[in-house]
Amino acid sequence: MNTTALILPVGIMTFVLVLLLVSACLIPRLTRPELYFAVTVPSAFRDSEEGRTILGKYRTNVIIFSLVSIAVLLSGLWMPVAGYIAVVSVVSICLQSLGVYLAYYVARRRVLPHAVAPTTMREAALAPHEVRLPGGWLAQLGPFGLLLAAAIWLGAHWEGIPPRFPIHWGIDGRPNGWATRTFGGVFAPVLIGGILSALMAALAYSLLRWSRPIRVGGTSGQNEQRFRHLVGSVLVAIEYFLAIEFTWAGLLPLSAEAAGPPGMVPFLVFSLIFTVGILALLIRFGQGGTRLPEGAAIPAKQQASPIGDRTEDRYWKLGLFYFNTDDPALFVEKRFGIGYTLNFGHAGAWLFVGALVAILVLIIILVPKHS
Amino acid sequence: MENQAPVVQIDLSSPVAVYGQILAALRTVLVSGAMKPGDQLPTVRALAIDLGVNHNTVAEAYRLLALEGWLDLRQGRGATVLDRPTPAPMPEDASRFAKRLEELVAEAIAAGVTGATLAAELDAAQRRVALRHLPVPKRRQSPK
Numbered sequence: 001m002n003t004t005a006l007i008l009p010v011g012i013m014t015f016v017l018v019l020l021l022v023s024a025c026l027i028p029r030l031t032r033p034e035l036y037f038a039v040t041v042p043s044a045f046r047d048s049e050e051g052r053t054i055l056g057k058y059r060t061n062v063i064i065f066s067l068v069s070i071a072v073l074l075s076g077l078w079m080p081v082a083g084y085i086a087v088v089s090v091v092s093i094c095l096q097s098l099g100v101y102l103a104y105y106v107a108r109r110r111v112l113p114h115a116v117a118p119t120t121m122r123e124a125a126l127a128p129h130e131v132r133l134p135g136g137w138l139a140q141l142g143p144f145g146l147l148l149a150a151a152i153w154l155g156a157h158w159e160g161i162p163p164r165f166p167i168h169w170g171i172d173g174r175p176n177g178w179a180t181r182t183f184g185g186v187f188a189p190v191l192i193g194g195i196l197s198a199l200m201a202a203l204a205y206s207l208l209r210w211s212r213p214i215r216v217g218g219t220s221g222q223n224e225q226r227f228r229h230l231v232g233s234v235l236v237a238i239e240y241f242l243a244i245e246f247t248w249a250g251l252l253p254l255s256a257e258a259a260g261p262p263g264m265v266p267f268l269v270f271s272l273i274f275t276v277g278i279l280a281l282l283i284r285f286g287q288g289g290t291r292l293p294e295g296a297a298i299p300a301k302q303q304a305s306p307i308g309d310r311t312e313d314r315y316w317k318l319g320l321f322y323f324n325t326d327d328p329a330l331f332v333e334k335r336f337g338i339g340y341t342l343n344f345g346h347a348g349a350w351l352f353v354g355a356l357v358a359i360l361v362l363i364i365i366l367v368p369k370h371s
Numbered sequence: 372m373e374n375q376a377p378v379v380q381i382d383l384s385s386p387v388a389v390y391g392q393i394l395a396a397l398r399t400v401l402v403s404g405a406m407k408p409g410d411q412l413p414t415v416r417a418l419a420i421d422l423g424v425n426h427n428t429v430a431e432a433y434r435l436l437a438l439e440g441w442l443d444l445r446q447g448r449g450a451t452v453l454d455r456p457t458p459a460p461m462p463e464d465a466s467r468f469a470k471r472l473e474e475l476v477a478e479a480i481a482a483g484v485t486g487a488t489l490a491a492e493l494d495a496a497q498r499r500v501a502l503r504h505l506p507v508p509k510r511r512q513s514p515k
Contacts, residue, residue, distance in 0.1 A: 120384035124421035126400060127376035128411045128449065212420050216378050310423065328419045328426055 013073055013089050021066040024100045025059045030286045034306035037108040038319025038335035040118045058107040065099020108319055119305040125216045131209045134233040143197040143243030147190045150247040165253045188366045193246025197239045204235035210330035214310055223289030282338045309333045377405040389424050393432035401441050403500045408454035
């Protein structure tokens with residue numbers, strides 16, 4: 001295998017690993033100030049000497065694991081054996097993920113002795129919950145319209161589709177998977193795109209409806225509302241991204257060439273720009289909008305107890321999984337990361353997971369068998 | 372000025388039952404006129420999610436407020452604020468509240484709160500929770 005042909009895929013994977021490295025290093029400073037490695041602490045702890053030491057050690061561990069992962073990946077350039085790049089790509093991602101988790105676990109154990117009880121105060125605004133998806137329901141029609149248009153176009157040009165066409169290409173650009181001109185073979189991508197777009201829309205709606213605002217009123221409450229709107233917007237943007245991706249994939253039978261799928265490089269560049277753009281926005285806001293300008297902050301001495309995310313530490317398993325059967329919220333804010341996670345003590349969480357598994361099975365069934 | 376919805380607060384560590392805290396907080400908002408007749412309260416489930424309590428707890432508070440004549444509860448329409456006329460006071464009401472006030476004053480003094488602070492807080496509370504059909508009486512100068 002030609003080593004030159006591997007530079008692009010290895011370069012893309014290296015970029016992904018670097019992106020994950022940067023994200024992992026930034027996360028501890030993006031969470032709510034009173035939550036440090038998923039432990040409720042005084043708001044000043046993060047900037048204390050001990051807090052900064054823990055962060056420094058965490059970042060060092062993350063960097064070491066990431067460099068090892070990148071080295072494993074780059075070894076593929078000197079071992080141009082077919083299939084080896086795919087294997088080392090998976091291994092490097094897994095190795096880096098494991099390293100980040102271990103670094104987080106060690107840091108969390110060092111923070112735990114400094115844990116304090118969070119506030120027991122709860123507050124709520126007396127206004128009806130109006131769940132408005134960004135762009136309204138009309139904006140939800142865009143992705144489905146795009147996929148439907150692709151399906152209609154495929155149907156109208158059915159005879160122009162070869163009886164057998166490539167649907168998967170190897171790193172060297174040669175096709176290594178084909179499908180036949182059948183309903184499943186031709187329409188599977190747009191169907192899968194429709195399913196995934198619907199999933200994103202449902203997730204955006206559920207998250208806004210069945211999650212709890214932490215701060216109500218004031219600048220921090222407004223910032224949090226902006227953050228929640230941003231999360232909904234990101235999910236809608238992902239919905240559009242998936243629709244574009246699967247529309248492109250769905251139209252491949254009409255223009256598939258032996259030398260790789262057309263538009264692959266622009267598509268990859270678009271994907272990377274999209275991902276980096278979303279990450280940049282989320283970093284700008286911070287978890288719950290806590291990195292936005294606060295205005296006149298409440299002096300620390302007036303805060304009796306840390307507010308955090310208004311959940312108790314004891315309901316968080318390993319600081320990553322929330323399990324509270326007494327909490328009616330289906331989604332709660334992540335404690336390590338940006339966004340939300342399921343309350344696995346809520347029956348709806350398991351229905352949600354079950355639906356995801358069912359969708360995965362359905363996609364596997366829909367994907368045309370390679371000949 | 373931005374029109375913000377009133378906010379209720381509860382303390383999960385308080386010895387007062389949660390439904391009682393919600394009931395008292397909502398009644399304070401309703402008495403103050405911060406929510407007008409016809410306004411919609413959040414649904415039971417929505418308020419339960421926001422406060423992090425069981426929905427039956429919120430339902431009980433709503434039910435008691437409906438019994439007091441503050442809310443109209445209809446299936447599928449949530450809770451609507453009613454135009455509740457001020458009832459004629461019962462003789463035992465004044466003595467009941469006087470007893471509660473006396474207990475609260477005793478608790479405050481035992482915690483070190485001065486009489487002057489108590490008087491100022493009572494005055495401020497009356498002004499915050501404006502009684503719609505009862506004018507706030509002018510403070511009489513106490514004889515020195």
